[in-house]
Amino acid sequence: MAVTTDQEQHGLTAHSHGAGAPISSRADHFTSFDVNAFEVPGGREEIWRFTPMKRLANLHNGAEATGTANVEVNAPDGVTVETVARGDERLGVAGTPGDRVAAQAWSSFTEATVVTLPGDAKSEPTTITVTGAGEGQVAYGHLHVHAKQFAEAVVVIDHRGSGAYADNVEFVVGDGAHLTVVAIQDWADDAVHVSSHHAKLGRDASFKHTVITLGGNVVRLTPVVTYTGRGGDAELLGLYFADAGQHLEHRTFIDHSASNCRSNVVYKGALQGEDAHTVWIGDVLIRAAAEGTETFELNRNLVLTDGARADSVPNLEIETGEIEGAGHASATGRFDDEQLFYLQARGIPEDQARRLVVRGFFHEILLKIAVPEVRERLEAAIEAELEAVGV
Amino acid sequence: MATLEIKDLHVSVNTDEGSKEILKGVDLTIKAGETHAIMGPNGSGKSTLSYAIAGHPKYDVTSGTVLLDGENVLDMTVDERARAGLFLAMQYPVEVPGVSMSNFLRTAATAVRGEAPKLRHWVKEVKEAMSELDIDPAFAERSVNEGFSGGEKKRHEILQLGLLKPKVAILDETDSGLDVDALRVVSEGVNRYKQSGDVGVMLITHYTRILKYISPDFVHVFAGGRIAESGGPELADQLEAEGYVKYIGKPEAAGIA
Numbered sequence: 001m002a003v004t005t006d007q008e009q010h011g012l013t014a015h016s017h018g019a020g021a022p023i024s025s026r027a028d029h030f031t032s033f034d035v036n037a038f039e040v041p042g043g044r045e046e047i048w049r050f051t052p053m054k055r056l057a058n059l060h061n062g063a064e065a066t067g068t069a070n071v072e073v074n075a076p077d078g079v080t081v082e083t084v085a086r087g088d089e090r091l092g093v094a095g096t097p098g099d100r101v102a103a104q105a106w107s108s109f110t111e112a113t114v115v116t117l118p119g120d121a122k123s124e125p126t127t128i129t130v131t132g133a134g135e136g137q138v139a140y141g142h143l144h145v146h147a148k149q150f151a152e153a154v155v156v157i158d159h160r161g162s163g164a165y166a167d168n169v170e171f172v173v174g175d176g177a178h179l180t181v182v183a184i185q186d187w188a189d190d191a192v193h194v195s196s197h198h199a200k201l202g203r204d205a206s207f208k209h210t211v212i213t214l215g216g217n218v219v220r221l222t223p224v225v226t227y228t229g230r231g232g233d234a235e236l237l238g239l240y241f242a243d244a245g246q247h248l249e250h251r252t253f254i255d256h257s258a259s260n261c262r263s264n265v266v267y268k269g270a271l272q273g274e275d276a277h278t279v280w281i282g283d284v285l286i287r288a289a290a291e292g293t294e295t296f297e298l299n300r301n302l303v304l305t306d307g308a309r310a311d312s313v314p315n316l317e318i319e320t321g322e323i324e325g326a327g328h329a330s331a332t333g334r335f336d337d338e339q340l341f342y343l344q345a346r347g348i349p350e351d352q353a354r355r356l357v358v359r360g361f362f363h364e365i366l367l368k369i370a371v372p373e374v375r376e377r378l379e380a381a382i383e384a385e386l387e388a389v390g391v
Numbered sequence: 392m393a394t395l396e397i398k399d400l401h402v403s404v405n406t407d408e409g410s411k412e413i414l415k416g417v418d419l420t421i422k423a424g425e426t427h428a429i430m431g432p433n434g435s436g437k438s439t440l441s442y443a444i445a446g447h448p449k450y451d452v453t454s455g456t457v458l459l460d461g462e463n464v465l466d467m468t469v470d471e472r473a474r475a476g477l478f479l480a481m482q483y484p485v486e487v488p489g490v491s492m493s494n495f496l497r498t499a500a501t502a503v504r505g506e507a508p509k510l511r512h513w514v515k516e517v518k519e520a521m522s523e524l525d526i527d528p529a530f531a532e533r534s535v536n537e538g539f540s541g542g543e544k545k546r547h548e549i550l551q552l553g554l555l556k557p558k559v560a561i562l563d564e565t566d567s568g569l570d571v572d573a574l575r576v577v578s579e580g581v582n583r584y585k586q587s588g589d590v591g592v593m594l595i596t597h598y599t600r601i602l603k604y605i606s607p608d609f610v611h612v613f614a615g616g617r618i619a620e621s622g623g624p625e626l627a628d629q630l631e632a633e634g635y636v637k638y639i640g641k642p643e644a645a646g647i648a
Contacts, residue, residue: 337448342485342535345445346499346551347473356498360489360534 026253026285026317031096035062035107038100047099050279050311052247055218057138057164057192059101064108067133069141069165071113076124079153080116090114091144094170095198095224098253102196102222105140105166112142115155119148119174125156125371132161135190141167145181149174149202156374157183160215164192171209175202175229181209182374186381187216196222201261203229210369211267213240213248214381220249227258227290236265238280239365239378241385242308244273251281252297256290265297268365270358271308272385280330282314286323294324301332302361355386393423393460393476393558393591395444400455402436402443410451413439415616417455421559423589426605428627430596431613432635437595438482440613441563445479446472459559474503476558480548480565487535492547493517495535496554503555520553523583525576541568549580559591560584566601578604599631614638 024046032038040061043053048060057063073081084091091112097103117123133139147153151174159165173179185193193216201207213219225234240248254263269278282297301310314328336357343353359366362382369375402414413436421427431437443450444457446469457464464472487495496517501507508516521528524546536544545565552560562581566574582605585592594605602610602624610626611618612635619638620626 336485338485339487341445341447341469342481342487343495343499344469345473345479345481346495346555347470347502348498349470349502350468352498352502353470356490356495357487360487363489363534 026255026283026315027287029098031098032103033092033096033106035100035103038103041100047251050249051220052218055192055247056101056194059104059138059164059166059192059194062104063138063164065110065138065140067137067139067163068110069133069139069161069163070131071141071143072129072131073113073115074127074129075115076126078118078121079123079126082114082116084112084114086110086112088112088114090146091142091170094144094172094200095196095226097168097196098222098224099196101166101194102168105142105168105196108140109142109167112144114144115146117145117147117151117153117155117179119177120150122152123154125154127156127158129158129160130165132159132163132165132187132191135162135188137163139163139165141165143167144170144172145179146172147174147177147179149176151177151179153178154180154182154371156371157181159183159185159187159193162188162190166194167196169195169197171197171199171207173199173201173205173207176204177202178206179208180370181207182369182371183209183211183221184374185211185213185216185219185221187219189215189217191216192218194220197224199223199225199234201225201227201232201234204231206233208235208370209237210365211236211238211240211250212378213238213250214385216246216248218247220251222251222253224253224255225263226255227261230258230260232258232261234261234263236263236267237365237368238267238269239362240267240269240278241382242269242271242276242278243385244307245275247277247279249279251279251283253283254285254295256284256286256293256295259290260292261290262293263295263297266365267299268301268362269310270302270304270361270385271310272304274307276308277311278309279311280313282328282330284316284326284328286318286320286326288319291320291322292324293326295326297328299330300361302358303332303334304358355383358382358386392589394458395421395477395559395591395593396456396458397444398456398458400440400443400457401453402439403451403453404439405449405451412453413616414443417617419611419618421591421593423558423591425609426585426592426594426607427609427611428594428596428602428607429611429613430599430627430630432639433597435613436616437613438563441479441561441593441595444561445469445477470502473555473557478552478555478557478560480545480552480560480562482564482567484536484544484548486537488537490535491532492535493531496551499551500554517554520550523553524550524580526550542570542573545569545577546573546580549577552584553580556584556587557590559593561593561595563595564597566596566598574601575604581605599627602627612638
């Protein structure tokens with residue numbers, strides 16, 4: 001067993017180890033399908049303490065749906081797309097809501113989209129475009145993605161538009177299936193999006209989940225991974241870019257309950273502008289039964305201007321000594337002037353040098369995005385972000 | 392004919408405890424075709440001189456001028472200085488994660504040359520330059536300096552020197568931390584650059600051993616933030632024999648060494 005911890009880096013500050021924070025096991029985390037089983041959060045609760053509750057459009061406080069988000073699925077042959085009513089027995093199998101907004105979404109959606117990816121086959125990418133209900137509107141949704149045994153598939157979920165939207169997204173990854181998901185949050189400036197992703201991995205299943213969050217007033221995404229059999233492998237990647245006034249929050253939870261499973265979490269964010277705020281909470285729980293687990297999680301934040309704030313809290317709980325390895329690292333740093341000097345000293349103008357450094361920072365995530373169109377779009381979006389602030 | 396003129400240069404460094412003067416009136420002129428060795432004990436201000444000329448933001452020029460072919464370098468941004476023909480081979484090259492060496496080299500060459508080099512010629516040019524410095528071609532796809540050994544970093548500094556072909560090159564302790572083979576390879580790279588045109592070289596070093604490979608026309612002893620003595624190559628031999636005692640023994644230098 002090897003447990004590694006922070007890797008100190010030049011120009012970066014290490015994260016705190018939660019000294020002084022109340023210690024509660026992730027295993028005791030409350031979950032329920034019943035919205036009333038959750039108290040209305042006030043913002044002081046551990047899981048809400050970073051979230052600007054006043055900007056949540058009352059999603060946490062019983063806001064009724066005033067509209068619906070438009071869900072459009074572009075699927076290749078062999079992939080089944082259904083719109084189903086509440087009560088379809090397939091819904092809710094991948095996970096149980098872990099906070100009040102997720103339970104509210106579960107209680108409030110009127111119809112769900114179910115995408116079934118054929119087993120024993122390789123499918124072309126499926127694109128699901130979710131467009132908000134419009135400015136000032138509230139909508140709830142539910143999406144269920146099932147990759148059957150030995151399926152090999154890519155699903156891109158593209159969120160855009162205006163309004164408040166809360167939803168649950170399920171990923172059931174069958175035994176030996178390979179599911180790649182890219183979830184893009186490219187909302188309009190007013191949008192509020194609170195979303196829970198529940199991934200349930202079968203034996204020897206492989207799940208690659210990439211989150212890209214660029215637009216929206218408040219985006220809070222909670223991806224949870226559970227394993228039902230041994231040999232599951234989850235890779236969670238995230239890339240976010242917060243501008244002035246944006247709150248982008250990502251809370252990953254890997255629940256290692258089966259033996260010989262792996263997980264790797266890499267989230268990277270850049271921040272610029274007054275009151276740009278990002279939050280990354282990375283929980284990993286290795287339960288007693290999860291022998292032979294191998295896990296690592298990493299969060300890096302690059303603060304480009306004054307007035308921006310990045311919170312980063314990794315939590316690793318280990319209940320068995322029989323693991324392959326576990327570690328985490330987190331650091332938030334300002335723009336490295338030495339890198340800038342070095343590039344400029346080779347004749348590269350300052351604005352170009354800055355872009356090189358930021359692109360370099362995101363490079364390892366971009367490299368792993370298997371869908372070329374998404375990668376190109378993302379590179380263009382990062383360029384646009386950098387141009388907006390004039391760096 | 393390139394000329395770098397440093398006149399009465401005073402430079403302070405910004406530290407947490409405030410500003411501290413490091414360079415106390417440096418005068419030095421380097422003409423094309425000349426190699427000047429700047430030798431001095433640790434802490435004498437040699438590196439400060441190189442960084443101040445390159446324009447590192449940590450250093451404040453409080454008075455004096457630095458002219459490159461009559462143009463005041465101190466009025467230029469860091470990248471303008473490089474494009475004007477100055478090059479600093481750094482003692483501690485900086486790692487830039489996620490930016491490949493090949494992308495970096497091409498971006499720099501494009502900036503310095505004023506146009507993007509033709510891809511076909513460029514690939515060949517880089518390949519040859521790397522091979523001359525015994526650099527494995529695989530380094531082209533690695534992030535700039537990331538995880539490179541000290542020797543690998545120095546080879547890549549000289550690689551950049553060869554590709555960017557500045558008018559005046561400042562080599563800041565390029566020899567430090569090199570084994571004998573690497574020292575020879577790196578020195579050959581510098582000599583190729585010298586032979587490539589009318590260029591000036593400021594070779595900053597603590598030790599005399601690199602001067603066996605790169606012959607200086609002038610040797611300057613740097614102590615107490617200024618040039619304490621200048622001479623020909625024979626001055627290096629004297630330093631080899633006697634060390635820096637004579638210079639750091641001076642009262643005004645004692646507090647700095």
